[in-house]
Amino acid sequence: MSALDLIKQAKAASVTLGLLTTEQKNEILKTVSVLLTSRSEEILVANHLDLKLAKDSGVSQSLQDRLALSVERIDSLKFALAELINLNDPIGELVRDITRPNGLSIKEVRVPFGLIGAIYEARPNVTIDIAGMAIKTGNAIILRGGSMAENTNKVLVSILKEAFQTNGHNPNAIASVDEYGREGAEVMMKATGLIDVLIPRGSANLIKTVVEESKVPVIQTGDGIVHIFLDATAKLEYALEIVTNAKVQRPSVCNALETLLVHKDAADRLLVPVLEKLAANGVVIRGDQRVRKVFPSALEATEEDWATEYLSLEISVKVVDSFEEAIEHIAQYSTSHTESIITEDAKNAEEFLARVDSAVVMVNASTRFTDGGEFGFGAEVGVSTQKLHARGPMGLPELTSTKWLVRGTGQSRA
Amino acid sequence: MSALDLIKQAKAASVTLGLLTTEQKNEILKTVSVLLTSRSEEILVANHLDLKLAKDSGVSQSLQDRLALSVERIDSLKFALAELINLNDPIGELVRDITRPNGLSIKEVRVPFGLIGAIYEARPNVTIDIAGMAIKTGNAIILRGGSMAENTNKVLVSILKEAFQTNGHNPNAIASVDEYGREGAEVMMKATGLIDVLIPRGSANLIKTVVEESKVPVIQTGDGIVHIFLDATAKLEYALEIVTNAKVQRPSVCNALETLLVHKDAADRLLVPVLEKLAANGVVIRGDQRVRKVFPSALEATEEDWATEYLSLEISVKVVDSFEEAIEHIAQYSTSHTESIITEDAKNAEEFLARVDSAVVMVNASTRFTDGGEFGFGAEVGVSTQKLHARGPMGLPELTSTKWLVRGTGQSRA
Numbered sequence: 151m152s153a154l155d156l157i158k159q160a161k162a163a164s165v166t167l168g169l170l171t172t173e174q175k176n177e178i179l180k181t182v183s184v185l186l187t188s189r190s191e192e193i194l195v196a197n198h199l200d201l202k203l204a205k206d207s208g209v210s211q212s213l214q215d216r217l218a219l220s221v222e223r224i225d226s227l228k229f230a231l232a233e234l235i236n237l238n239d240p241i242g243e244l245v246r247d248i249t250r251p252n253g254l255s256i257k258e259v260r261v262p263f264g265l266i267g268a269i270y271e272a273r274p275n276v277t278i279d280i281a282g283m284a285i286k287t288g289n290a291i292i293l294r295g296g297s298m299a300e301n302t303n304k305v306l307v308s309i310l311k312e313a314f315q316t317n318g319h320n321p322n323a324i325a326s327v328d329e330y331g332r333e334g335a336e337v338m339m340k341a342t343g344l345i346d347v348l349i350p351r352g353s354a355n356l357i358k359t360v361v362e363e364s365k366v367p368v369i370q371t372g373d374g375i376v377h378i379f380l381d382a383t384a385k386l387e388y389a390l391e392i393v394t395n396a397k398v399q400r401p402s403v404c405n406a407l408e409t410l411l412v413h414k415d416a417a418d419r420l421l422v423p424v425l426e427k428l429a430a431n432g433v434v435i436r437g438d439q440r441v442r443k444v445f446p447s448a449l450e451a452t453e454e455d456w457a458t459e460y461l462s463l464e465i466s467v468k469v470v471d472s473f474e475e476a477i478e479h480i481a482q483y484s485t486s487h488t489e490s491i492i493t494e495d496a497k498n499a500e501e502f503l504a505r506v507d508s509a510v511v512m513v514n515a516s517t518r519f520t521d522g523g524e525f526g527f528g529a530e531v532g533v534s535t536q537k538l539h540a541r542g543p544m545g546l547p548e549l550t551s552t553k554w555l556v557r558g559t560g561q562s563r564a
Numbered sequence: 565m566s567a568l569d570l571i572k573q574a575k576a577a578s579v580t581l582g583l584l585t586t587e588q589k590n591e592i593l594k595t596v597s598v599l600l601t602s603r604s605e606e607i608l609v610a611n612h613l614d615l616k617l618a619k620d621s622g623v624s625q626s627l628q629d630r631l632a633l634s635v636e637r638i639d640s641l642k643f644a645l646a647e648l649i650n651l652n653d654p655i656g657e658l659v660r661d662i663t664r665p666n667g668l669s670i671k672e673v674r675v676p677f678g679l680i681g682a683i684y685e686a687r688p689n690v691t692i693d694i695a696g697m698a699i700k701t702g703n704a705i706i707l708r709g710g711s712m713a714e715n716t717n718k719v720l721v722s723i724l725k726e727a728f729q730t731n732g733h734n735p736n737a738i739a740s741v742d743e744y745g746r747e748g749a750e751v752m753m754k755a756t757g758l759i760d761v762l763i764p765r766g767s768a769n770l771i772k773t774v775v776e777e778s779k780v781p782v783i784q785t786g787d788g789i790v791h792i793f794l795d796a797t798a799k800l801e802y803a804l805e806i807v808t809n810a811k812v813q814r815p816s817v818c819n820a821l822e823t824l825l826v827h828k829d830a831a832d833r834l835l836v837p838v839l840e841k842l843a844a845n846g847v848v849i850r851g852d853q854r855v856r857k858v859f860p861s862a863l864e865a866t867e868e869d870w871a872t873e874y875l876s877l878e879i880s881v882k883v884v885d886s887f888e889e890a891i892e893h894i895a896q897y898s899t900s901h902t903e904s905i906i907t908e909d910a911k912n913a914e915e916f917l918a919r920v921d922s923a924v925v926m927v928n929a930s931t932r933f934t935d936g937g938e939f940g941f942g943a944e945v946g947v948s949t950q951k952l953h954a955r956g957p958m959g960l961p962e963l964t965s966t967k968w969l970v971r972g973t974g975q976s977r978a
Contacts (some may be wrong), residue, residue, distance in 0.1 A: 165895070169918060248940055254929060256939055263951050264921065342775065346951045361756065362779055365938055366953040388974040395976030477782060481579070490970075503969045507678065515972025517669060524977065525968075526662055537677050537760045537965035538781040539953035551951035554939075555917045556904075558929025560802040563808030563938065 153330040153337040157292055161344045162461040163323035164290035168262040172239040174317070178285050181313035182278070183231045186224050189309055193219060196301040197274065204272075204298050212402070216273045217299055227278045229249070230529070234282050237528045240547040241288050255557040260550045262288035263346040267338045268536050269360055271352035272296030279307045281324055283529055287549040290323040292345060294335045296352075300328050337432045339364040345553070347539075348512075351532055354459065369540055369548075371532030374404035374487035376517045379476040379502070380424070381493035388492050388514055389420050390427055395516040396490070398431045402461050404533060405488050405520040409456060410467045411476045414440070417469050421445060425467065433463045440469035456483045473498055477505055484508055487535050488520040509535055509542035567744040569738075571706055575758045576954035577737035582676040586653040592699050595727035596692070597645045600638055601842065603723055607633060610715040611688065618686075618712050626816070630687045631713055632977070633828070641692045642895050642942070642947045648696050651942045654687045655702050656741040661927055669971040674964045677760040681752045685766035686710030691720045694763070695738060697943050701963040704737040706759060710766075725794040753778040760875045760965070761953075765946055783954055783962075785946030788818035788901035789873050793890040794838070795907035802906050802928055803834050804841055809930040810904070812845045816875050818947060819902055819934040820960045823870060824881045825890045828854070831883050835859060839881065839909035847877045854883035870897045887912055891919055898922055901949050902934040923949055923956035 186193070197219040204214055246258040266289045270276045276296055284291035303326060311321035321438040327334030338345060339360065348368045350360035361370050378396060380389050396407035399407045412421055417440065425435055425445045435441075436455050437448035448467065453464040456479070470476045480489055490501040490512035499513040510520045520543060522530025527545030534540040600607070610634040629950060658671040680703045684690045691709055696933055698705040709717040717740060725735035741748030753774065762782045763830040775784050792810060794803050810821035826835055831854065839849055839859045849855075850869050851862035862881065869880040870893070884890045894903055904926035904945035905916040913927040924934045934957060936944025941959030948954040 165919070165921065168921075250938070250940060254933060258956075261921075365776055367781070367950060369952075385974070391974060391976050399977055484960075499971075505579070507579065507582075507675075508967070510968040510970060512970040512974060514974055515970050516976040518977040519668060519970060519972075519975070520968075524664070526664060536781060538783075541673075541966050542968045552955050553922070554924040554956045556924060556926040556929050556933060556935075557913075557917075558806060558927060558933075560799070560928055561933070562805050562930040563813055563932040 151445040153327045153334045154341070156325045156327060157265070157337065157341050157344050159322040160290045160292050160325050162266045163320040164262070166320060167290055167323045168264065168288045170288055172241075174319075175239065175285055175288060176235045177317050178313050178319065179231050179235050179282060180284065181316050182285075182310060183228045183502075185309045185312055186228055186278070188259060189305065190221065190224055193224065193302065193305050194221075196305045200272075200299055201303045207337070209298065211380075213272065213298070216271075218291060219274055219302060223275065227247045227275055230279060231282050234286050234529055237286065237546060239286065240550050245552050252561050254561055256416055257555045258552045259555060260547070261553045263549065263551050265290045265292065265345050266293070266549065267341070267348040267366065269294045269335050269338065269348065269350045269356070270296065271356060272298035273297045274302040274306060276351060277303050280351070280531065281310050283531060283549055284324075286529075287546055289549060292338060293324070293326045293328070294338060295326065295328055297328070297331065300553075303328055336363075339366060342366055349531060369532075369534055369544070370536040371534055371544070372404045373459065373485045373535055374406070374533070375408050375457065375483055375485045376405060376487055377409045377411060377480050377484060377489045378407055378517065379411040379480070379489070379491045379499055380413060380416050380420055381473065381495060382413040383494040383498075383502060384413075384418060384420060384492040385494060386423060389424050392490070392492060392516045393424050394427050394431060394516070396518055397428060397433055397465055398463070399518055401463050405517050406461070407465065407517055408459055409483065411479055412464055412467065412469050413473070413476070414469050414471050417444065421469070425451055428465060433465055435465055437467040438469060441467045458486070473501070477502070480506055485535055487533060488512065488517045490515060490517050509533065567741045567748045568755070570739045570741060571679070571751065571755050571758050573736040574704045574706050574739050577734040578676070578678045580734060581704055581737045582655075582678065582702045584702055584733070585626065586655075588733075589653065589699055589702060590649045590733050592727050592733065593645050593649050593696060594695065596644045596724060599723045599726055600642055600692070603719065604635065604638055607638065607716065607719050608635075610719045614686075614713055614715045621714065624763055627686065627712070630685075631716075631791050633688055633716060634812070637689065641689055644693060645696050648700050648943055651700065651960060653700065654690060654964050659966050666975050667973060668975055669700050671969045672966045673969060674961070675967045677963065677965050679704045679706065679759050680963065681706045681708070681755070681759040681762040681768070681780065683708045683752065683762065683764045684710065685747050686712035688713045688716040688720060690765060691717050692724075694765070694945065695724050697945060697963055698738075700943075701960055703963060706752060706900070706940070707738070707740045707742070708752060709740065709742055711742070717742055726895060749778075753780060756780055763945060783946075783948055783958070784950040785948055785958070786818045787873065787899045787949055788820070789822050789871065789897055789899045790819060790901055791823045791825060791894050791898060791903045792821055792931065793825040793894070793905045794827060794830050794834055795887065795905055795909060795912055796827040797908040797912075798827075798830055798834060798906040799908060800834060800837060803838050806904070806906060806928070806930045807838050808841050808845060810932055811842060811847055812877070813932055819931050820875070821879065821931055822873055823897065824879060825893060826881065826883050827887070827890070828883050828885050831858065835883070842879060845877075847879055849879055849881060851881040854884060855881045887915070891916070894920055899949055901947060902931040904927065904929060904931050923947065
């Protein structure tokens with residue numbers, strides 16, 4: 151069977167999946183959870199094989215860490231599934247309800263997309279994570295995981311299919327194109343009319359490739375050159391706490407801080423304590439001339455630094471002459487993910503919120519809050535950095551479309 | 565100046581345009597309306613030239629008709645602008661409002677996309693129409709109209725720019741790439757990070773090309789192989805009225821009927837009167853064997869007919885054995901625009917609404933109602949046949965995105 155045939159089968163299966171009740175969908179999720187335990191040995195053996203091959207090919211420690219499953223990690227997948235079962239099902243929600251003067255009833259209701267495609271890297275937890283969200287929203291799903299996780303994903307997909315079958319549903323609704331290698335991803339990106347939306351998850355490079363090559367509509371996620379601006383009136387206490395939290399707590403994720411901008415009138419007061427705290431937490435600091443003058447151990451920041459998402463314990467720091475210059479720097483270098491201002495000036499706070507064109511704009515809060523869980527969504531598909539369909543943290547409703555139901559009594563148009 | 569420079573300038577101008585008040589945006593629209601009168605002679609002279617060139621190159625009468633402007637047509641553009649001024653401004657609308665246990669205030673508000681691109685055919689009214697909607701929603705816009713309308717559009721774009729300038733706003737927010745010919749459209753389709761969304765309006769071919777070639781997110785509109793299914797219990801009165809209205813009233817538009825499916829148990833009762841009424845209205849009928857048996861003057865429908873959007877006084881007609889077969893035929897041939905069932909069976913009605921995967925699904929109503937005006941939106945960008953971002957008739961809110969405003973008091977993530 152070709153990759154395209156798998157996709158066609160999944161599309162066909164999506165029709166009945168979309169009509170399942172919330173209870174039926176939750177039953178599938180419960181079965182997945184049960185199977186993750188009963189087939190855990192099989193998962194761990196396959197994962198061990200993937201890990202061994204990864205080590206042998208000299209893959210970095212951090213990639214190996216993302217690839218590795220354990221009993222504890224399987225438990226946390228089960229925990230996420232349990233949370234998903236408890237979340238509201240967005241399908242069927244009435245979005246708009248119009249009655250026209252001619253008596254037509256026009257209702258917009260939430261429906262599944264149909265068939266979702268997910269292209270991601272060698273993180274087997276994403277397989278269960280995104281398939282779980284697809285099931286909850288009544289969407290069929292085609293998966294393409296990183297080739298390094300192929301053996302693990304094969305077991306996980308077989309578990310997902312078994313959960314469909316056990317509950318009397320068509321297992322074609324979920325499938326992986328991993329066995330077709332890179333060609334599988336290419337077929338997915340060309341499957342217009344079959345795949346309704348493609349979600350790439352992973353590195354900036356992976357996402358860029360999918361955005362550029364896909365003929366299917368894509369939701370662009372991740373990719374965060376995230377800024378904090380310490381305004382002239384910023385409280386030292388807030389600056390210390392928020393900057394450190396945003397940079398240090400989990401530097402490898404997209405909502406972590408990458409560039410710190412400091413108003414020149416606050417530089418004498420804030421720069422040294424803030425940078426000392428960062429340095430004490432192991433952060434490598436790259437600053438412009440004015441930063442290095444007061445904090446000589448900082449390395450020199452180059453033009454490239456302002457455009458770099460470090461995803462590590464590194465930060466670029468710049469002193470700006472004005473609020474205006476901060477806004478302009480952000481407009482030039484931001485990836486429109488998350489920006490935060492630390493200020494006691496209410497006017498500047500509101501102007502920052504209005505003028506910075508990012509998915510999430512904050513005042514006096516850590517950029518690490520840009521997250522579906524922290525927004526109270528319960529589950530997160532990713533953080534959309536595009537403006538079409540979804541922006542910012544995406545929860546279950548972002549995995550749906552709508553359709554219009556028009557009920558008449560013989561009306562025709564005048 | 566290159567086409568890319570024009571796009572960059574428009575993007576830069578979008579920032580301040582997005583911050584204008586509703587009153588400021590309405591003032592621009594009023595000025596456009598005034599200028600359409602004061603510069604009408606200039607418009608008509610340019611349009612006359614375009615029309616002459618079109619005639620000389622042997623363009624069809626219907627294309628010439630779409631290209632032609634007149635004092636009356638300019639008046640109807642002004643009427644549409646007046647309506648637009650009266651519509652609610654969606655910008656600033658509060659979409660979601662969350663307060664978290666940690667005290668964070670998280671608000672999702674409606675914002676402009678930023679820069680919209682429109683690629684369309686030689687219909688100069690679209691220039692004012694779509695630019696007007698962009699202005700009302702605070703979006704900058706880059707236009708690429710059909711080359712046949714180049715002289716007319718040049719005057720119209722100059723009027724739009726003058727309206728910006730007269731009101732003290734940056735005229736770069738609106739621009740046309742017509743002078744760059746096909747290259748202009750190509751640059752638009754590659755302008756990721758600059759153009760936030762691209763809207764093609766026009767023939768199925770134009771839309772297909774843009775969907776396939778664009779790297780920028782596209783909203784796919786139009787393209788309607790629209791079905792009506794006469795169920796076994798369909799009322800003759802409804803069938804006669806709705807089928808005729810859907811096919812005859814305006815056959816050249818996307819919500820017009822293309823294929824009629826008739827349940828075999830209703831064929832004897834409905835087929836002859838319905839087809840006779842269509843024929844009396846000048847409709848050419850192409851039917852399957854069972855249709856031709858009872859209505860011998862029908863031409864033979866081929867496989868190709870089921871997949872054809874006639875956009876003219878032609879219709880394909882098929883007798884189906886069951887409700888199920890109707891659903892399957894629609895799933896195979898529909899472009900997911902609009903489908904309607906005529907039935908007195910409430911269960912079939914609801915099942916049709918649930919199972920047909922189209923932007924608009926109707927019961928006992930004419931498919932011609934799939935229209936922003938008929939839905940009460942006041943203005944229409946087009947009818948989206950994709951599932952991402954917008955589905956069905958698109959009004960002003962569909963020309964917007966949202967952004968998240970997070971207000972804290974020093975919170976950092978645990």
